[in-house]
Amino acid sequence: MAQITAGLVKELREKTGGGMMDCKKALQETDGDLEAAVDWLRKKGLAAAAKKAGRTAAEGLIGVATEGTRGAMVELNSETDFVARNDKFQNIVNNLTAIALKNDGDLAAVKAAAYPGSDRNVEEELTNAIATIGENMSLRRAAGLSVSSGVVSSYVHNAVADGLGKMGVLVALESTGDQAKLDELGKQLAMHVAAANPQAISAEDMDQDTVERERTVLRDQALASGKPAEIVDKMVEGRIRKFYQEVVLMEQTFVIDGETVVKKAVKNAEAGIGAPVAVKGFVRFALGEGIEREESDFAAEVAAATSG
Structure with missing residues (x-):
């Protein structure tokens, strides 16, 4: 077996951007053949991914899914909006949202979960997808809501497909009343949360x-x-x-009619629903919020490139 020197590992790292241990393993698996090691890393999705990992990913999609008394939401970031419109990227977000629904929106559990149709977990699948799609991606966050009795309703703003968009909202309503009418109220409240961006349900929750x-x-x-x-x-x-x-959500003016305070709108809806309604929680994800986006001066970059 060929000797795997530090210099050879360094050369492979510079060539592929792969991690040190990944490069060492690639060379061991290919008996020191540098080009074969490059291919080995590429097949494992480790070469291109490492080089792209430092690039800012502030675009992407929010994925939302609900199922009766449960709901979940994820944010998967990409570098460009163009990739977010890619069918493969959207399929990944849909799969991640379904996994989040099964895992109550627990981000660590989602990352560790088996990815459907592969022998990889979610984190490994994303590494592989970075290499094939050609952009850095980041599963930034996930959340889930549930109630013992009632509904978790959702709203997606700027939707590009069913359950996928630039902003997502979940609202959990607890009630034993008419589920269809309860969900109708929930969707209106979710639209309100998207527009008004409350910080808490009540003053006591602030x-x-x-x-x-x-x-x-x-x-x-x-x-x-x-x-x-x-x-x-x-x-x-x-x-x-x-x-x-x-x-505060319950103290805000309801955006649906522009007049009624939200707590009054919920109370008014109870007559049609047929039972008391309690707002138990909400989650609002706006794509890329809080991510510091890189600003670049294209003209300066071109000038710098040509001056050298």
Whole structure:
């Protein structure tokens, strides 16, 4: 068997971008044949994937699936919107969403799950897909909602196919009433969440650090106006109520009619549903939110390339 030197491993790494241990194994499997080792890495989906792993993936798709009392959602990122329109990419997102539904939206469990139609798990399949599709991809997040009795409803904004789009929302409603009418309400609430982007279901569910930070800012603003302390307290409480109306789901104005407060709209719907309705949770994924996108100056890149 040929001797696998550090220099040979280094050369293969530079040629393929593969990991050190992967390159060493490839050379061992091919008896030190460099070109055969390149092919071995490519077949395993390890060559191209490693080179692309550093590139920003902020495009892609949100996948959403519901099944009665359960729902799940995933975000799979790609580098370009063009790839997100690719049938193979969309099929991957559909498969990942189905896996997430079976695993209650647990991201670690999704990554470790067997990928359908292959002998690889999800993480390994994505590595393989990076090599074949030609772009970096990242399974960024997953989430799931469930209720003991009721429905989990969904909404997909800018849908490119059934259950696939640029934004996804799940809303969990608990009720023993008419399931079809309950789901109709759930879909309306999901559309509302997509548009209004609430931070919590109720004021009690709000992150208290966020509320106190807002309260401090409002108090400083009120004090700067020169008002007496007792007036400042009333001003702050009034502005906090307005803050809740902006960020708390049940206190927001329902976007469906532009008039009714959401908690009132839910209460009004109970008559047709035939039972009390409780909003138990919601999840909203907007594609690429929070990802720092690379900004490039194409003209400067061309100038730099030609000056050398």
